[in-house]
Amino acid sequence: MDLSCFKAYDLRGRVPEQLNAELAEKIGRAYVEITGARKVIVGYDIRLSSPEIAEALGTGLMAAGADVFDIGLSGTEQVYFATSHFNMDGGIMVTASHNPKDHNGMKMVGSGSRPISSDNGLNDIRDRVLEPFTDAATQGSYESLEVMTDYVDHLLGYIDSASLHPLSIVCNAGNGGAGLVIDELEQHLPFDFIKIHHQPDGHFPNGVPNPILPENRSATADAVIAQGAAMGIAWDGDYDRCFFFDENGRFIEGYYIVGLLADQFLRKTGGGKVIHDPRLTWNTLDLVRAAGGEAIESKTGHAFIKQRMRDEDAVYGGEMSAHHYFRDFAYCDSGMIPWLLVAERLCQSGRTLSSLIDARIEAYPASGEINRTIDDPARVIAAIEASYGPSAKQVSHVDGLSVEYDDWRFNLRMSNTEPVVRLNVESRGDKALMEEKTEELLQVMDRLNKE
Template identity: 80%
Template sequence: MDLSCFKAYDLRGRVPDQLDPELANLIGRAYVDVTGAKNVVVGYDIRLSSPDIAEALRAGLIAAGADVFDIGLCGTEQVYFATSHYGMDGGIMVTASHNPKDHNGMKLVGPESRPISSDTGLNAIRDRVREPFQDAPVLGRVKHLAVAQDYVQHLLGYIDAAALRPMKLVVNAGNGGAGAVIDALEPHLPFEFVRLHHQPDGEFPNGVPNPLLEENRAVTAQAVVREQAAMGIAWDGDYDRCFFFDETGRFIEGYYIVGLLADQFLRKAGGGKVIHDPRLTWNTLDLVRQAGGEPVESKTGHAFIKQRMRDEDAIYGGEMSAHHYFRDFAYCDSGMIPWLLVAERLCQSGQTLSSLIDARIDAYPASGEINRTIDRPAAVIEAIEHLYRNKAERISYVDGLSMEFSRWRFNLRMSNTEPVVRLNVEARGDVELMREKTAELLAQMERLNTLAA
């Protein structure tokens, strides 16, 4: 049996050769066997294969004796919400997020929407799939659960509706699922929405919904300028990530949004802990401390961030990859809460998004993440450390290699899935220094890779 769809944090693969209804049924059975769950939330995204895979998954869950609470077509965060809000034993979202349209997958959680990854049950579920199954003595049942109203009210709880003012916003759902939530929120907000690629369509007629791809950004950027909107927002397919464009149509790096949201949350809460990843840090550290908060560094990845947030009782966590986590959202990531908070900030401050972000880019210019294919990544990273060690003021191995100097810093980390090294560089108020050090490191990586080969 091909079980290559089982990854470190979730399931992803091509349909039908890596994931099909038959395997989905067995995964449902194994999920109940391994977790002992009795009440399981199931939702699915807009992909053409999702309804069949979700139906087979539900059949496997009820055959194993669990009751299924079917929330239907939704985004990943609605499975997280329903699982925690209604006190379920677990939840499974059928989605492949921003992967190609012939792919699908699953994201699995346990009680309180705690992530189930390779070291917390996913490998056990994979291994159980290989063994024979018998139906439970008492089969489970499928119950339909309407979550939209409670979910929308929860989202609105993060903002002060009285502080909002009329504003034009461009929203690009990428033919994924985000459009339905915008429609549900609209009656409660004074905003005018300019909708792009709004209708869900699993054929992805306008390309796979991944706003991180530069070729996917132009349509949102151009609409912001054309419509003279206050900002643009774009989502990936299952809308657990959102991406921002300022009023000039400029794409805003996720790193600067982390600082903005941390500042906004700490203002509301009057302090607290904020979790951040190690790739780019100085802007976040600065803003969190200014707002009376305590920054806490965590290894990159949703399972690590969510666990660290629970351990620290952090109010907010953010990754530069546009994943934003919230304590009151079961420590899970949401693609809807961030844009509501940014819109609230624009209304409260009277400032433009560019004016809020420009000062932070000037203070801490950053390279953004640069990927390079490296034949022997571990050897190259070790050699880079040796080259720069004597001048470094601080070295950290929380996630890859982080080295800090008086005016600049960098992080180098290996991909978990491919021979790629990811580089991030930032400086203190000196964009030329940042560019110089980025070019210097890339040249060293290329030289060392040639030597290693």
Template identity: 80%
Template sequence: MDVSCFKAYDLRGRVPDQLNPELAERIGRAYVELTSARRVVVGYDIRLSSPEIAAALTIGLKAAGADVYDIGLCGTEQVYFATSHYSMDGGIMVTASHNPKDHNGMKLVGRESRPISSDNGLNAIRDRVSQPFMDAAVPGRLESLSVEADYIHHLLGYIDGTKINPLKVVVNAGNGGAGPVIDALSRWLPFDFVRLHHDPDGHFPNGVPNPLLEENRAVTAEAVLREGADMGIAWDGDYDRCFFFDENGRFIEGYYIVGLLADQFLQKVDGGKIIHDPRLTWNTQELVREAGGTPIESKTGHAFIKQRMREEDALYGGEMSAHHYFRDFAYCDSGMIPWLLVAERLCQIGQPLSSLIDARIEAFPASGEINRTVDDPARLLAVIEEIYGADAVSVRHVDGLSVEFERWRFNLRMSNTEPLVRLNVESRGDIALMKQKTSELLEEMARLDQPDTRRTATGVS
């Protein structure tokens, strides 16, 4: 059986050759056998293949003896919420996030919405699906579970309703699943929502929702300017990530949102721990310390961030890739909580979003993530460390290579799935220095990836 849809953190593949109802049913059976789950939440996104995949998954779960609680069309975070809030044994979301529209996949969690990834059970499920199964002596039941009321109530608990003033907000659901949640929240918030690509539509008439792609940002940016909005928000298909635009239509790099959310959380409590990834760090660290918190660096990736948050009992964790994690949300990521907190901050300060972001960009200008395809990523990192490490203030390997100097720093890390390296550079208040060092590193990387340089560096000639 083709099991190529099993990845490091979830399942994703083309339908029907890599993921289909037969495999989905077997995944359900294997999931129950290997987790001993007896009460499992199942939800699915707006993709055309999702209802059929979810139905087959449900058949497998029931055949293995688990009761299935169907929450229907939803976002990934609602599966996380339902699993933890109702004390279920596990949850499975049928989604391929921002992958092409002929793809689908699954995200699996256990009790307390703890992620199931390749290092704690996903590989075992992959290896089990090709073997024969026996039906349970007593099959499970199927029940419908409505989570909207409790979910919306939980979201609103992150903000102080007495401090919320009218705002105009452009919201772009990308024809994914975020639209109905915005409609439900709108009954409780004095916001004027300008809705773009609002209705869920698995045909993706406006393209697969992925706001990280520059070509997908213009429609939101233009609407912010046209409508005179206070900010814009765009989501990916299963809305576990949200992306921000200021009142000038400028796309805001996720790095600066991490610092803003950390500061907003710490304004509400007396100290606390904040988890951040190692790609870009100085802005987050400064804001957290100034607000009385403790910044803690973690390896990039949702499984690593969530585990570290549990270990540290951290309030919040953020990645520059627009994943934001919350202790009171079962340490899981949400694409709805972040924009509510940002809106609350705007209402509190009475200043535009650009004023908050401009100050942080000026203090810590950053390159943004730059990807390069190289022949041998591991060798490249080793040589770059030899070149830059000797004169550095510090060299760290929390995730890839982080090299820090007095006025600038960089992180260079390998992709888990492709022959890529990912570079991030930042400086202390010196945009010219940041740009200079970024160009220097890219030139050095290009030189080292030349065939003659590779042979010399590996001792061949």
């Protein structure tokens, strides 16, 4: 049996070669045996293969003795929410997020919506799939569960509705599932939503929703400009990530959104801890300190961020990749809470999104993440550390290599899945220096790769 769909954090693969109903049924059985779960939430995204895979998954869960609570067509964060909110033993979301349309996958959590990844059960589930199964003495039951009402109420709890006033907001669901939630929220908010690519459609008539790709941004940007909107928001297919465009249609790097959300959240809580990744840090550190909070660095990746948030009881965690995590959301990531907080900030401050962001870009210009294919990533990173480390103010290995000087810093990380090195560079108020050092490091990487 081909089990190549099992990855480090989740399952992703082509349908039906790498993931199909037969395998999904076995995965359901294995999930129950490995986790001991007796009450499991199941949801699925808008992909054409998702209902069949979710049904087979549920069949396997019930055959192993677990009760299935089906929340139907949903987003990943609704599975997280339902698992925690209804005190279930676990949850499984059938989704391949922003992968090609002929792919599908699963994201799994245990009780409290704690992530299940390769180091805490996912590999065990994979290995168990290969062995024979026998049905449980008592089969599990099936129940449809309505979660949208409680979920929307929870989302609205993050903002002060009385402080809101009318704004025009472009929403691009990418024909994923986010539009269904916007339609529900719309009834409770004074905003005028300009909806594009709004209807869920697993054929993805406008391309697979992945707004982090520059070629996928123009539809949102153009609509913001044409409609004179206050901002634009675009989501990936299962809407656990959201991406922002200012009133000029400019795409905003996720790094600056982390700082903005940390600031907005700490204003509400009057302090607290914020978890951030090590790729770009100075803007976040500055804003968290100014808002009376404590910034704590964590290794990149949702499993690491979520665990560190639990360890520190952090109120918020953010990654520049557009994943935003919230303590009151079972420490999970949401693509809906961030834009609500940003819209609230626009209303409360009376400022434009560009004015809030421009000052931060000017203070800490950043390269954005640049990927380079490298034959031997470990050798190249070690050589760069040997060259740049001795004269640095600080060298860190929290995640890859971080090297810091007085007026600029950089982070180099290896990909977990491909021979790629990811570079991020930032400076203190000196865009020319940032660009110069970015180009310098890229040239060094190219030269080392050829040696």
